[in-house]
Amino acid sequence: MDASEVAAIIIEPVQGEGGFLPAPQALLIALRTICDRHGILLIADEIQTGFARTGKMFGIEHSGVEPDLVTVAKALAGGFPLSGVIGRAELMDAAEPGGLGGTYAGSPIACAAALAVLDVIADEKLVERANVIGSRLRSTLESFARSSHMVPIAAIRGPGAMVAFDVVRHRGSNQPDAEAARRVVQAAIASGLILLTCGVHGNTIRLLNALTISDALLDEGLSKLEQALVSATL
Incomplete structure (x- = not known):
């Protein structure tokens, strides 16, 4: 298909269910170059690799590549149901108020748990x-x-x-x-x-x-x- 038809490329910095296979740095750099050239979003799926698991806060950090969006869940709230998206301000602010939602969005208890998780990650190094x-x-x-x-x-x-x-x-x-x-x-x-x-x-x-x-x-x-x-x- 033509590059103009591609909205985003999604990749796990380390494959999860696929076999715990780290994405080569050269691949991630090449994807970033392609996305920049054609105006495509690069999304890092950090559901399994996020929050210190890989020895960095996020797995994509090992490559030096900066994604446009990052998906997070699992470790985010220490077992409470919570997921999220991290992204560049111009992307995250593009949605109208109320335009973003999800099954596990906005639970006060899960959000409090997530804040506590972040404190533990920092305090316990x-x-x-x-x-x-x-x-x-x-x-x-x-x-x-x-x-x-x-x-x-x-x-x-x-x-x-x-x-x-x-x-x-x-x-x-x-x-x-x-x-x-x-x-x-x-x-x-x-x-x-x-x-x-x-x-x-x-x-x-x-x-x-x-x-x-x-x-x-x-x-x-x-x-x-x-x-x-x-x-x-x-």
């Missing part, structure tokens, strides 16, 4: 904490990847505390093994650890612990993950 957690997760997963007594894993990735890895058929390969990933999740649940899978092949396991987690609880979770990777071997 959760942006910095996300990077500490992420380093611990990645280094531990790398040691798991070298073990011959566990389900083979590969492609450990993700910025900050938005970390994932792939369960594969053979150590050193990239061949997905969704069935083994399912066994890992089941074994983890049996020991009290909840894991989520994602990715187009269903073999990616993502780690999304709270940024307020203690070191002791993080270590306990990693120990349970280790046990799950061992018990899921055939």
Whole structure:
């Protein structure tokens, strides 16, 4: 289609359900250039990447690219139903009074919760904490990847505390093994650890612990993950 027919390009700085795949910086820069050239809005979907999860307040900050609009939800209100849009003033002010609305818009309790969340992120330095957690997760997963007594894993990735890895058929390969990933999740649940899978092949396991987690609880979770990777071997 012609560029004049495109209102906006929407992208996640790190894919969520798609497999926790960070968008290459070169791609985001190229999209910004295309949008500027043709008058198209660039929208960053920060529903999963927002509010310190990636080691920046927003995932798009890792690229240095400035979007026109940012969508936010999930972590915004610490579990209360609230979503929002952040954008350039000329865009946000373009709507007539009452022209913006939504199912979860304007809840006083959720808005108060969101303000408290922002205070906790600042007071407890959760942006910095996300990077500490992420380093611990990645280094531990790398040691798991070298073990011959566990389900083979590969492609450990993700910025900050938005970390994932792939369960594969053979150590050193990239061949997905969704069935083994399912066994890992089941074994983890049996020991009290909840894991989520994602990715187009269903073999990616993502780690999304709270940024307020203690070191002791993080270590306990990693120990349970280790046990799950061992018990899921055939």
